[in-house]
Amino acid sequence: MADQTYWDDVNEGDSIPELRKNCSTQQLVHWAAASGDFYQIHYDLGFAKNTGLDNIIVHGALKNAFLGQLLHDWAAPGGVVREFGCEYRGMDYPDQDITCKGVVTAKSVEGDDHIIELDIWTENPDGQKTTPGTARVVLPAR
Template sequence: MTVKGDELPPLSLRVTRADLVRYAGASGDFNPIHWSDRFASGVGLPGVIAHGMLTMALAGRLVTQWVGDPSAVRSYGVRFTRPIVVPDDDEGALLELTGKVSDVTDGVARIAITAKFDGRTVLGKAVAEVALPA
């Protein structure tokens, strides 16, 4: 039985430049801030950054793995607060995800998600509502 205060199993994911290339191809977002160090630094960024929607999708994985059924997600929203800088190496950037049940009402759990890169939050007000199994 899921109750307020339950913690989801943490999830750590690596985001690499290869992931950015694959996401760009799937999404059609070929903005050079996601692949060119020269361009990214030229517009004031600390380096190539991950797509915001990729970051959001990876954070959503925390919830779908926990609930076991992606169709159980009723709603999901975030605010983008800080980019994930992805180095040009084989290791990539580490995205650390945690979640906590903040409410359970009428069979729907509200999950507060924390997404961190380099010890700092990258998504604000990240919340998913999930229909719990009967």
């Protein structure tokens, strides 16, 4: 984890540090157990193919959780992820890079909260945004 990021030092248009993921099928089983999502398309290749998929696919919610980590690791220890989410537009597969990225779109102050708004997304190896989303993070001010 990097040093504390302060609201004052963040500017619209800034990119936040990337988070690179690459899921083994084992990690998908970990996620199935942790999340309670045991849909077989995420760990049973035969089942996935029977539903018309080419491969096992990474859980959308796991990619969303990756985006949560992207934001948490950037904001911690003094900041808090207030809101984050994404749309599951494209599929990602095991053993391929999933790169989590974020760009600051706005800064505001609401009451005591110093808020940063971001566009966030995961990218597949072809550079396509498979899960575009948005986030609001509260950061400490100097």
